[in-house]
Amino acid sequence: MSAGEENIATPGEILGDSSQFIAGKGTYLAPNGRNIHASLTGQRRLVPPPADSAEKRLTVEVVGHKTRGAVPEPGVVVIARVTRVMARMASADIMCVESKAVKEKFTGIIRQQDVRATEIDKVDMYQSFWPGDIVKAEVLSLGDARAYYLSTAKNELGVVSAQSIAGATMVPISWTDMQCPSTGQVEKRKVAKVV
Structure with a gap:
């Protein structure tokens, strides 16, 4: 050579x-x-x-070769944007792994049993997440071929940013409620505890 x-x-x-x-x-x-x-x-x-x-x-x-972006792994915390909410699960696009932005598209699924740690049978997906919500979640496993399984079952995990129907960024007022600062309307969410 x-x-x-x-x-x-x-x-x-x-x-x-x-x-x-x-x-x-x-x-x-x-x-x-x-x-x-x-x-x-x-x-x-x-x-x-x-x-x-x-x-x-x-x-x-x-x-x-061209450096790869961050890749989700079990146990790491990710930031994801909710794209669809269904009766038993919500799907989300993973945007960040810990503090690093992803370069490829990764999809995550938050199943009904992974939303919170208690009263799992009473979880209503439509009162936990809305499309467009920014969620802090932990990667549980690689899931199936299409998506990672995510969990928001810890206090510090859940919705970190959401927009109200009026288009304003909502403020958390409890573990389960966020309020629109412009209209005062309260909406249900699985809110992440601010650490």
């Missing part, structure tokens, strides 16, 4: 010997101090030393 030459490297792959190369970005030196391994998948590249450098070895580096 010569300077400027590129090809694909995968994590753990040996890229060369430290007697011939310097470990650059996307690589690491093995504990034996000799082998240089790739730490990510991407293009392998050899970079010549600067002209004014005494170093004669080439630097081997791996430049990763």
